Amino acid sequence: PGLRVDPVGADGPSADVPLVPGGVIRHKHGYMRRYFFPMEPVPVILTDTNLVKPALSWNLEYLEKNLGDGDFSVFYSKDHKFKYYDQAKYNDKVVPDFTPPMSQATMKFSEFLVKFRQWKHGQPRMYLQHPLNDSVGKAIKDDFLAFNWKWLESVQKEHNWGNLSSNLIYIGMEGNVTPVHYDEQENFFAQVEGFKRCILFPPETFECLYPYPVFHPHDRQSQVDFDKPDFESFPKARHLRGFECVLEPGDVLYIPKYWWHHVESLLGAGHTTSINFWYKSGPLTQVEYPLKPQRKVAMIRNLEKVVTEALGNPFEVGPLFEALALGRYI
Numbered sequence: 001p002g003l004r005v006d007p008v009g010a011d012g013p014s015a016d017v018p019l020v021p022g023g024v025i026r027h028k029h030g031y032m033r034r035y036f037f038p039m040e041p042v043p044v045i046l047t048d049t050n051l052v053k054p055a056l057s058w059n060l061e062y063l064e065k066n067l068g069d070g071d072f073s074v075f076y077s078k079d080h081k082f083k084y085y086d087q088a089k090y091n092d093k094v095v096p097d098f099t100p101p102m103s104q105a106t107m108k109f110s111e112f113l114v115k116f117r118q119w120k121h122g123q124p125r126m127y128l129q130h131p132l133n134d135s136v137g138k139a140i141k142d143d144f145l146a147f148n149w150k151w152l153e154s155v156q157k158e159h160n161w162g163n164l165s166s167n168l169i170y171i172g173m174e175g176n177v178t179p180v181h182y183d184e185q186e187n188f189f190a191q192v193e194g195f196k197r198c199i200l201f202p203p204e205t206f207e208c209l210y211p212y213p214v215f216h217p218h219d220r221q222s223q224v225d226f227d228k229p230d231f232e233s234f235p236k237a238r239h240l241r242g243f244e245c246v247l248e249p250g251d252v253l254y255i256p257k258y259w260w261h262h263v264e265s266l267l268g269a270g271h272t273t274s275i276n277f278w279y280k281s282g283p284l285t286q287v288e289y290p291l292k293p294q295r296k297v298a299m300i301r302n303l304e305k306v307v308t309e310a311l312g313n314p315f316e317v318g319p320l321f322e323a324l325a326l327g328r329y330i
């Protein structure tokens with residue numbers, strides 16, 4: 001009951017696909033969760049950059065041997081969603097009913113691996129997410145130095161990006177989901193092991209994805225739950241249309257700054273390992289008209305910050321904008 005699986009192909013659903021409320025769609029490498037909106041293929045996946053070619057040998061055994069003795073940040077979630085929240089914005093006066101949707105622990109990689117391998121259905125899911133830093137062993141350092149930095153630096157220069165701010169390594173369980181959100185940095189997302197589905201929406205989808213207020217711990221995250229959409233509260237979510245792809249080891253996806261993205265590790269396809277490359281944007285060029293959607297999102301964010309600051313109370317922001325706009329601009 002509740003499991004709707006498209007028995008694509010003679011073999012149909014494999015018994016090991018856990019109960020997925022919304023149903024799943026068969027993919028050649030596993031299963032993808034079914035959502036309510038139409039999608040078309042992401043037009044470009046970079047398959048020949050060799051960006052992280054040395055990391056294609058980073059299976060869990062190699063990582064255990066070579067990642068070193070540093071501490072790693074591991075997130076736990078009671079369901080399949082790992083919805084990011086900013087601990088620094090977590091203020092019980094401002095958002096009294098906020099409950100962090102996931103917990104975080106710090107542990108050595110070997111400890112993570114034991115827990116990761118012992119995991120049973122029904123236990124909190126795990127997702128290791130940590131910056132690659134100089135605590136890693138020599139072999140990882142050598143691999144890292146052998147990434148295709150020449151190509152990356154040529155792109156960075158051509159597009160006048162700022163500095164590389166961080167590389168995070170992500171090791172997730174099959175079926176893990178990072179709900180739809182945007183980041184304020186340019187991102188080259190490299191798939192190392194396993195299969196990850198990425199669903200992208202352009203920045204102007206802001207109106208259909210209803211991000212939380214900037215002061216909220218879930219700033220930059222959408223309020224629309226793809227598993228249980230609330231069309232009463234978020235009616236424009238009905239107009240969502242996504243671009244999707246399934247990344248294979250060696251693939252690189254460019255996720256432009258302010259582009260919304262939902263990321264999931266395919267069900268029935270084993271764990272996933274990814275590395276991202278976040279770049280700060282370059283110096284602001286003079287403003288071009290008509291304004292690009294990214295510029296409008298940046299403007300909305302600045303307005304929210306200024307008005308929230310000036311009012312001293314985030315709950316007065318809505319009424320103020322209503323007074324400003326209703327009957328006058330709308």
Ligand SMILES: CC[C@@H](CC(=O)C(=O)O)C(=O)O
Nearest residue numbers: 170178183187189263274276
């Ligand atoms: C945890 C982050 C997410 C990727 C992502 O959101 C990014 O690289 O910006 C993923 O791989 O699940």
Ligand SMILES: [Zn+2]
Nearest residue numbers: 181182183261
């Ligand atoms: Zn992201």
